[in-house]
Amino acid sequence: MMNRRTFFAAGSAGIAASSLFGEEFADRKLRVGLIGSGWYGKVDLLRLIQVAPVEVVSLCDPDKKMLADAADIVQGRQKSGKKPRTYADYRKMLGEKDLDLVLIGSPDHWHALHAIAAMEAGADLYLQKPISADIAEGEAILSKARKLGRVVQVGMQRRSTPHLIEARDRVITPGLLGKVGHIDLYCYYHMRNNDNAPDIAPPDNLDYDLWTGPAPMRPYNRIVHPRGWRAFMEYGNGIVGDMCVHMLDMVRWMLGLGWPKSVSSKGGILVQKQGRANISDTQSALFDFGDLTATWEHRSYGAAADPEYPWGATIYGEKGTLKLSVNKYEFFPMGRNKATLSGTPLFEFEKHPEDKTEKDLEQHVASAVRVHHRDLLRAIAKRSKPVSDIEQGHISTASCILANMAMKLGRSLSYDPIKKEVVGDAEANKLLRRTYRGPYVHPGLI
Numbered sequence: 001m002m003n004r005r006t007f008f009a010a011g012s013a014g015i016a017a018s019s020l021f022g023e024e025f026a027d028r029k030l031r032v033g034l035i036g037s038g039w040y041g042k043v044d045l046l047r048l049i050q051v052a053p054v055e056v057v058s059l060c061d062p063d064k065k066m067l068a069d070a071a072d073i074v075q076g077r078q079k080s081g082k083k084p085r086t087y088a089d090y091r092k093m094l095g096e097k098d099l100d101l102v103l104i105g106s107p108d109h110w111h112a113l114h115a116i117a118a119m120e121a122g123a124d125l126y127l128q129k130p131i132s133a134d135i136a137e138g139e140a141i142l143s144k145a146r147k148l149g150r151v152v153q154v155g156m157q158r159r160s161t162p163h164l165i166e167a168r169d170r171v172i173t174p175g176l177l178g179k180v181g182h183i184d185l186y187c188y189y190h191m192r193n194n195d196n197a198p199d200i201a202p203p204d205n206l207d208y209d210l211w212t213g214p215a216p217m218r219p220y221n222r223i224v225h226p227r228g229w230r231a232f233m234e235y236g237n238g239i240v241g242d243m244c245v246h247m248l249d250m251v252r253w254m255l256g257l258g259w260p261k262s263v264s265s266k267g268g269i270l271v272q273k274q275g276r277a278n279i280s281d282t283q284s285a286l287f288d289f290g291d292l293t294a295t296w297e298h299r300s301y302g303a304a305a306d307p308e309y310p311w312g313a314t315i316y317g318e319k320g321t322l323k324l325s326v327n328k329y330e331f332f333p334m335g336r337n338k339a340t341l342s343g344t345p346l347f348e349f350e351k352h353p354e355d356k357t358e359k360d361l362e363q364h365v366a367s368a369v370r371v372h373h374r375d376l377l378r379a380i381a382k383r384s385k386p387v388s389d390i391e392q393g394h395i396s397t398a399s400c401i402l403a404n405m406a407m408k409l410g411r412s413l414s415y416d417p418i419k420k421e422v423v424g425d426a427e428a429n430k431l432l433r434r435t436y437r438g439p440y441v442h443p444g445l446i
Contacts, residue, residue: 041104
């Protein structure tokens with residue numbers, strides 16, 4: 001086993017260890033804003049504060065309490081000790097036009113409008129995954145980023161996870177797997193909300209109309225906010241859009257895969273019918289890349305196929321098998337039932353003791369978010385593409401959206417990214433762009 005100290009002493013993927021720890025950013029004081037001050041918005045922002053002397057000047061959220069709490073936390077964590085300005089409406093925040101970098105941690109149904117407006121206001125982006133709630137939105141974000149020359153890092157930090165970089169460099173790059181023919185992707189977390197809470201009036205601290213934005217207006221329900229909105233397809237793309245997108249993106253990066261040639265999917269709400277959630281509790285999908293296939297499976301009930309890998313990927317090659325998760329990796333050569341190579345996450349408590357006490361922080365992921373931010377900062381300085389460039393984020397996001405579309409239509413779909421259409425399927429093409437609630441206008445129509 002290679003421990004993390006050995007890994008960073010040796011360096012990986014051509015990056016010297018010293019370049020990963022922030023000294024190189026000492027003279028780049030970017031002005032930063034955050035849209036969406038909830039759970040992962042704060043996780044991302046506080047990791048950025050750890051790696052570079054940025055100045056967080058503004059925060060935006062339609063929840064006044066969440067916004068005020070985030071402002072207090074940021075004031076206590078950033079070096080200047082200044083409290084950021086706060087806004088309910090992103091348009092007012094971006095109208096100041098004083099931000100170099102905007103982090104977007106809002107719900108998925110807002111990503112396109114927030115991302116495009118921030119880029120038009122002159123900012124580069126750290127955009128949480130999935131980048132969009134429909135494929136036309138993703139195309140619009142990618143087009144705007146390229147037209148304006150913006151640097152966009154998508155929050156698919158598996159590409160920056162130290163032990164997964166190590167797995168790629170020690171197993172895949174040297175060819176220990178041999179020819180790869182198939183990949184299993186899976187999630188067996190019991191993460192689907194099965195509550196049947198009644199509709200109620202929104203709390204006074206939440207501007208629910210503004211929170212809903214371009215999505216259909218549903219009666220307010222405590223399941224939705226805070227953090228429960230992924231239970232509804234009106235705001236995201238279910239467990240496939242939330243969890244598959246990470247693992248699919250990870251193996252695409254590791255193996256150099258582009259767009260799948262076709263995507264098919266089956267599933268639905270087969271077991272957990274009692275709650276209000278309308279996302280699938282059971283779903284399988286097949287991503288056909290031509291010379292290899294990748295399957296996805298999630299069940300939000302029952303036991304994991306492998307209890308040690310409840311969310312992860314298994315890559316099958318002719319010479320061995322590589323198992324990957326956010327918690328570890330293991331390589332099993334053909335004919336061996338014991339791993340010969342393995343690794344675990346990097347924890348940096350000595351350097352960042354606040355990681356031990358920060359509320360709701362996934363401690364095993366913190367180092368990956370920091371490495372992801374450092375990669376973004378280098379890309380901003382060089383005006384180059386980061387490791388999780390917007391185009392890569394779009395491919396992974398759109399592939400997962402295609403899986404949901406295929407499940408809905410009951411047939412395999414092939415997307416042409418040049419023509420921006422599903423090949424030979426008029427009904428599927430109508431699903432590429434969702435209907436926006438007025439007065440919001442879908443960016444694919446502009």
